[in-house]
Amino acid sequence: MTTGHLHLGVALDGAGRHPAAWRSPHARPAELFDPRYWVELARTAERGLLDFVRLDDSLGSPSTRIPGRLDAVSVAARLAPATGSIGLIPTATTTHTEPFHVSTSIATLDHVSRGRAGWWPQPSRTAAEARHFGRKPVASAGELSDEQAEFVDVVGRLWDSWEDDAIIRDVATSRFLDRKKLHYVDFEGTYFDVRGPSITPRPPQGRPVIAITVDGPDTLEIAARFADVLFVDASGPDEARRLRERAHAIAEGNGRDPGELRVLAEITVYLAATDSDARRERGLLDARSDVPVPNGLSFTGTPEALADRLAGWYVGGAVDGFTLIPGVLPYDLDRIVEDLVPILRERGLARAAYTADTLRGHLGLPLPANRYART
Amino acid sequence: MPQPNSPRPNNSQPNSPQPNSPHTKSPYRPRSPGHPTRRIHLAAHFPGVNSTTVWSDPRSGSQIDFDSFEHLARTAERGRFDFFFLAEGQRLREHHGRIFELDVAGRPDALTVLAALAAITDRIGLAATATATYNEPYELARKIASLDHLSAGRAAWNVVTSPDAWTGENFRRGGFLPREERYERAIEFVEAARTLWDSWAPDAHVADAEGGVFAAPGAGRFDYHGRHFAIDGRFTVPRGPQGRPVLIQAGDSTDGREFGAAHADVIFSRHGEYEAGRAFYADMKGRAARHGRSPDELKILPAVTAVIGATAEQAQEKAAWIRRQQVSPQNAIQFLEQVWGRDLSDLDPDGPLPDFDPITDGTSIARGRVRTGGDPLELARSWRELAAAKGGLSLREVVIEVAARQTFIGTAEHVADRMEVHVRDGASDGFILVPHLTPTGLDEFVDQVVPILQERGVFRSEYEGTTLREHLHLPAPRPAGTHRTDVAV
């Protein structure tokens, strides 16, 4: 553990995780495509001194009941100048997209946020998404993961393809660049070849934070090799601890320092001042939903009880922190920031002020060395 | 590095008398009766990755820090410009098979920067260049539609094509497209994008919580089948504030012009000079009419530069200084190498042009440039003539002469006069200003020329609308498939 604080991020998606969230009186379903809505959510999260906001996305219809969503990288970029400290982790998918474009767009997010970018790479698994592109049929889960691994690998190389001091502006020799500090990545994979170098100079964090969802052995392997942050969906602290230990072992086997992995459990939260209020609100939502509530760990109750739960996992060494998924936005986000975080802070588990201005800084991660640098 | 160009007739050489020269008396008195006032449109081009952009100047700032984008976008918005423009190139330029070191290089992803700029600007349009070759409609249309929402109706897309396999080496799909097919794919790409943008009716985002209806039934459903794309499903971004984002096009071949005339809202042209501008303008408006469009639906905006001085002489001196900065001795040599097709690093930049002829085996030693052209032997001949006619110019001086792309040079009054004349006489509908300095290169123009244009009533003093479509006086987009023959031409 590198800090005494647990790492805390919050997932922003539509009107919240619950399929009927958008019908809650607390939701603002008419504003989901209005940038002011997103700015308000991100600023709330920043007021809570959270490590990051995570922006879900896909190239299909969201799994919630809302058939619309803005491009997450673009939303994150729109949020960057409107916030000052908080990390921004959007999804960019890996199945129908180009690694070269994703590398430059996330690098650019890091430039415009001055070092607060992350990236949550996700495969596109559905036939519907495949038809939106019309290039290839849906692949097997194994192939999708393999392709995701190649994708993440090559994006990391492209970020390193400019050394930090590649721009020399040497008037005497009339050279803007030192080409020795630029590198062809010459990646040849099963799914694509990419020559490089990137067209975008190395981002401020060197490599933006990579966050990968662990949902099976394949993705655990990929995450332990390539990710800085692991989003795990564990039913309880024991399962989370086992995943974390496995991830550390795989990372070590791949020559990585396990201390540079941040394993965060996902929990959907439905909060209220009293337990019975929370359960009643949750019941109303469930009754209004015409589809099953998605799987995954959830918590319905008071901020105090949630704080106990999170502290229990964290102090027991099961995780490095959490991604909290508000059941209803902005309501549950407000409860997190106004009620939960102060309790955690009182217990010494949440920061009292930002002490860094990059996402790597919040996560206690060092700047990565450039794999191509010779010195 | 500047780009070699076809030889130009002597009277269009930068320093010879021409309509733009401050030494020529303007044939036009700005407010002569009988000419209806024509409004000028202005756009700001972020300095590019070529020798037009001077980085050796002490005032030159970062080409990648967000501060630079912020400065130029805010300056352009202060000047009430129609839009802020970002170019793209998906591979670093090379010379002799190695990365080209002499010019500014390294750019951000355009759409991502523009989404960030949407946060710190209110009215100015935000235009991104994106190739139709190494993108797919669903993903790109979604990003552009997202920008339209995130900017409250200010998004534009400059559609370009990239026919070379060399750029394709950075992409999954590689250099798969024969040159002849690039516009065929671009046309289908635009049709597909418009199908997606039209897939949500304006009122389809219902958000009726009581009734349990978030979106109208079928919102987002689409189906596009062409030779290059066969896609169907559901688009996830509701119709944006502009209905359809503004479409810009920047190709110059016959195919490119036809494509632009039929589909674009704005043409980004390279014909900033008066005569060439008039010819191009007439050609494009004619093509638009043949496609059943009103000439006003297509705005012609050439790339131009402006050098402003307190007097005509000062402006000329400043322009000459900029030209020298743009062509360093090393840059001059590498420029010539593109035409001579061989290593010329032994030559003295201050000495004469080579006395041997270019190699003409058709291979290019430079890659990643928008345009190289002209027969090398013919270029060499015309440059030797130029050197002799001007009293024995050095190699570098010749390159400075032929590579310069300076459009308007003079006092602020003069530059305003010339802009007004160009637009009055049908050489353009306005201009895309390309500054030579990052990020302060438009400060003078905005402080000195814009107020004159505003005073004369040929340029807005305040934004009248909120969307880019409104700034450009473009009609609201028609739904897909509507026939255009009802339009008066």
Ligand SMILES: Cc1cc2nc3c(=O)[nH]c(=O)nc-3n(C[C@H](O)[C@H](O)[C@H](O)COP(=O)(O)O)c2cc1C
């Ligand atoms: C003024 C102007 C600006 C252009 N800007 C870009 C650019 O930013 N990126 C790019 O890849 N191509 C750019 N192009 C290239 C064109 O889109 C087009 O691909 C090229 O001119 C070849 O097409 P053509 O044969 O029709 O001219 C530009 C062209 C012009 C005339």
